[in-house]
Structure formats: C-alpha cells, structure tokens
Amino acid sequence: MDRRKFLKDSALASSLMFVPSFLKAFESVDSIRLGYKRLVVVQLAGGNDGLNTIIPYNNDIYYNSRPSLAITKDIIRMTDDLGFHPSLVSLRNLYDNGELSILNNVGYPNPVRSHFRSMDIWQTASDSHQYLQSGWLGRYMDMHGNKPYNAIEMDEQLSLAMKGEHFNGIATNDYKILHRTAKDPFFKSVLSHYNDAHLSEHNLGYLYQTMIEAKSSAKYIYENTKVRLSKQEYPQNGFAKQLKNVAQFINSNLDTKVFYTSLGGFDTHANQQNKQARLLSQYAESISTFVKDLKRNDTFKDTLILTFSEFGRRVKQNAANGTEHGAANNVFIIGKNLKQSGFYNNLASLEQLDDNGDLIYEIDFRTIYATILNKWLKADDKEVLNRDFEKLDFI
Template identity: 50%
Template sequence: MPTTRRDFLKTSVLASSLLFVPKFLHALDRQELAALRDANGRRLVVVQLGGGNDGLNTIIPYRDDLYYKARPTLGIRPQSGILTLNKDLGLNPAMTRLKGLYDQGQVAVLNSVGYPNPDRSHFRSMDIWQSGSAAEEYLTTGWLGRYLDSSCPTCPLPYNGLEVDDTLSLAMKGAARKGLALKNPEKFHQLTQNRFLSQVSRQTAPAGGSELDYLYKTLAETASSADYLYQKSKVYQSATAYPNTEFGKSLKTTAELINSGVGSRVFYVSLAGFDTHVRQQEQQGKLLGDLSEGLGSFVEDLRKSGELDNTLILVFSEFGRRVEQNASNGTDHGTANNVLLLGGGLRRQGILNAAPDLQNLDQGDLKHQLDFRRIYATILHDWLGADDRAILGSSFERLSGLV
C-alpha cells in the first residue's frame, strides 16, 4: 500500500529527531560535502557538567578562612591532598591528570563566571548558558546553533556540529541549521536501515516548496551524514586508554572522529550527576576524577595525532553551589562558578582572574565577576573567526589575548 502525504507527515517526528532515515536518500549531492571546511581548521569541544558543579570544591580557596568557616566538614583541607595551583587556589585532590595538564600550560581557569540576576533552576539556568541569553530573555536557538546558522558558510550539513549523546541540546540548535546527536557512529548508521521508513524511501520526493520538501531534505542530509560518519570512523581507532565510563567513551568517540578527519567545527559532550545536595564529597570526588581522567586521555590522544593545537575545550556548569554547606553535608543551588579552558593553542594559561570573594556575597551566594557571554564572544571571534555580536545579539567585551 503506497505511503500517503498524511502518513508521511505522521512520521515527521522521526525525521525531526534525526535518528531514523530511509535508504533512498543516500544519493546526496556530493558537491555539498566538497564545500566543507578543511578538518585541520580550528574546532571547539564543549564539556557540560550537568547538575551544577560545586566550583568551590573544584578550584579550592585553601588559604581563605571564610571557606572553612562556611564548610566546617565539607571544606577540603590542604592535608587531604589539594593540588596547589598558586598561593591561594588548588585543585580537588581527585584531579591529578588535570593538574598535570595545568603544569604543562594547557589549562586556563576563570573564576566567578555567571550573569546578572542569576536563576537557580537547573532547566532555566542551563537554557541561559546554552542559548547565550540574558536572565530575562527567552531564546529558542542556541549560541552554537546560531554560529552554524550565520558564521559557518561551509557548514551546511548536520555533522558540522556533533553532540555525542542520544539527544541534541538547545546549544546546538539554530534557526536554519542544527547539529547532529549520536553516541556511536556504527549504531547511528544502523538506524538508517529502519524498515518502516524504508517504505517511504520507495516513494517519489515531492516537487515544489512545502514542509515535505524540508522533511525530505532533512532525511537526505541525515542519511548522508550517518554514512559519512560511519565510513570516517573506520579511519582511526584510538590506542589511548580512556576511563571505562560513559563520559570516557564519549570523549574517545570524539577524539576518534577528530583524528579520522571528520570536518566538524563543534563537538558537545556532557557529564551529569553534579546536583550534590547530600553527601557531596564522595559523589563529586568521583565525578571530578572521571572528568580529570577523561580530559587527560582526550588531550593525550589529540596531542599524539597533532590535533591539540587546533582544538579548544570549554568546560562549564549551569551554576555553582551556595557557599555554606547544608545540613546533609552537601550544598544547594548557587550562582557563579569557575570555567575551564584547555588546549594547545591557549595564549594565556593558569589562573586568569581573582579568586572568589567570600567576604562580599549576595545572600550567601557568590557574585559573578565575569559574564559568561564574554567567554563566548572571545571563543566565537578570536578562535572560530565568527561575528560574535551577530550571534550573541549584543556586544560583549572579549578577553584579550586568550586564544
């Protein structure tokens, strides 16, 4: 029985998820692929720490008595193995590999990053960070999606922005273009063989401009991307040891795609579990260990292949935690937080601004020193060569000489 227009529209939700594609659409015009920017160009890898990582127990103000007064049992003492960065700040003891990268000049730390009128909701604050909006502004596109929209003319296909996950975050969604979400290139390719949608593959694509044209084009791009990524993923198999965690696997997949020559400008990975209201030390310590080990392996992998100098890694969380510990030996939702930058192309390394000011709080929360959109503007303009003002909708002072 032939597939009708109504039937096809009913399946559009599958197309919009960018997970299932029919076989007939592998014949994408290869001239689009030829227009892709050389994979040796600069790329950005974003690492999202979901749940609100406690920045004060990540980059520890171990010389500040107010820190220990606010956290009599949760504060990490120097004798616990704090990894000293300078005379005031040190890394969590679980982050030994990150300390090694810091000592090699491949890490920059930005303290007290946030935005005016901060929101303590996970969902809203993450939307703000992912969209690059103000607290009172609601956007339906992400800052990286808008980069693909307006500042990447050679990025017409979904895989020009890749999120190593099952779903695509707001950050990667533009008005006209959006990235592609996948956890494994081989499994993603297998999904293109979906039997139900293969019935659609035998139908003739509609002529003329309509929503069907858009859906067919989306399917075509996704099918071609799935095939391209699968074939590329065979080129390089990493010999670097990664942590046997979901985060470690995501970074390994990212490194393999980069080292295989995949022409993506932006990659996005996540590590969740940082909502540490109860018994924080054990939980956060394990997660920060996973982060440190994963990033250590990832940097090692890229260094071996000569791709580290072309890669900038941004690590952020949607907010920090309150300065005082709670009654459950954890911390509640706070505001400003630290942001990490890693890469071989950093022009400024180490601690780049003042430590958090624990004497000057806003109702028990840190006041932000640095608007996160200044970091975005710097990355967009100075690293990716994009029009930061057009993408962010306003002009933010860039951080001089960072990348």
C-alpha cells in the first residue's frame, strides 16, 4: 500500500483518531473496577442566557431590562426571589431531593465574549490572556488514565477539554458505528503492513499505532456495552441519545472516568424565547431521564454531572428580542448526597453591572473544577490546573 492511497483511505478512520500514541496494543479486557467515581460534563454551547434560566422574578430591573423577553408566566418559584424557567420543570424533583446545586455568577477575571476563545478558556482552565494547548480533563487523564476509553466524548470530534499533553480520549457519537468502522477490511489491510520494517519506521507509524489502539478500544466499548442496553425510554432528540449512550456505558461498568456531552444552539441573538424554551426543555427532560436510568441501575451514587455554558448573556435585551454575549452565568451540579443543594449562592446584583452591562462574576469557574478534581475524582487539582484554587462545599 503506497503512502498516497494510505492517506486517502485513512479518511475512513477519522472518528478513530482521537487516542493516545504511546500505548501498546491491547486486546484483553482488564477486570472492571466497580464503584469508582465518574464525571459527566454537559456543555450548553452558544452561551445560554442564565438570567432567563434562573429568574429573579421579584426584581423590577429584570423586567424593565427585558420588556418583551422577560419570563412572566409559569415560573417555577423555588425561593422567595429565584425561580426556574418553565421548561426546567423536569428538574424540580432533583432540586426537591437535594440532588441539584445551582451556582450563580460563575465566570473568570477579564471575561472574553468570543464563543471560541471563551470556550477555550473554559475547556483549558486558562486565564483570559493565556493560551493552553491541553484541556483540564485531558491533563487529569494524563495522570489517571491509561486507555483511550477512560475518557469518552459523545461527538465526532474531540473537544480541547479532553486533549491532554500525553493522553487523548475517544470521540464517537455512536459506539456501534465505531465498532463497525474498526472492523472494516481497510483496517485489516493497513494493519497487516504494520510489521513491515520499512513502514514501521515511516512517519506514518503514529497513525498505525493510533489505529491499533482505536480498534481495541472500539471492541472493548462494544463488547462490554451490548449486554446492558438501556431499558429506560428517552426523549427523541440528539442530546438525549448522547445521554442514553453514556448511561449504557456507565451501567455496563465501562472503565471510563470522564464523559463529555453537549447541547448546542444557545446563541440567541434574535427571537430567543421560543428557541431557549425548546432547548431548556430538551436539556431538563433528557437529564431527568438520564438520572432515572442511573438510579434504576444503582450507578447514580457514583456519578456527578456538571453543566456549564461558555458565557451568559447581556442583562438588557436587544432590538431583535434576543440577547448579546455576556459574562457571568449559572452552573448546575447534579449528584447524590450533595453537601449544599439548592442555590449555592444568591444572584449578583442587577443594579451593579460591569461596564458592558453584564453580571459581575463571583465564583471563578476553576474553583468548581478544583473542587471536582480534589473532592470527587481524588486528584491533585493543583497539578492539573497548574495553580491552587479555593475549594467549594457543594460536594
């Protein structure tokens, strides 16, 4: 097989390329560890409007700033001051059970309002002026992972958050397709040349090794998941499908510590109300079903769910019945036996905004990461995040 044909055909393997290059090929399945902690990350991509998600329904400034965009009907009143968007009704039981903690005013110093740059900051845990090439979860897996399937993202491409300095996870939106792709005759043809002395020294050696490891990971995921397919009925949307696959992985006791999922479409510059209502409904209904699935299989107690968005939205609505890019936002933590459930802190003042008309952040998002790393994943958070951050008390 010549180089040109190899590179041309390797497009077939694109979904399998996100794995480390330094591991040896493995086909045997290690004994599966039970009861260790798993983290599920949910990214609300586009910048969810936190002020219409957690609503200060007694605040006149909120209504005056959003004359046609403020939520006025069917607010789910949780405290004397704050309520849920009506589309979050499915999260009410989690809140009442002490399984949901809501952190308000989460952000970072000198906030950036570019989607791509702010997402990089959240995914790498960098300062706003700092550019890192590895993600916070990837760096965690550098220290605590040794197989590609230790970290799985439910997408065709791997996020920066999941890329370490030495370790990358697996990216797939369908583990069955991943398995079928790995069994394609193309792989057998390519791998049959791996021991050829000339090609093994060729600069394509990295790709060969990657394919070997991906093939083994695809087999491991498929073989260990197919016997524990979910019996829970999920909503019919793409985000719910991601969570259903994650639930199957968790309930099958895959040796996976980190799962990454996303729900996009939150960049609501125009006609926000209906769009956000639909997306929040998908989020809440899918998460509620996911938790039920885990509880049914007694795996919820060892699972923590983190939901974030790269920034919030401006307090004042715009002329198109939407909102512009903002700064501080809310973060949801879902899990069993949370130390502080409900609202972790009050909403920032709507009277004292920053120079751009945004909520002023109170909680640095990296303190949330540090808390999860230290208290949940039992990792050295300072080593992962490259500095020491305060630990919070939600877990």
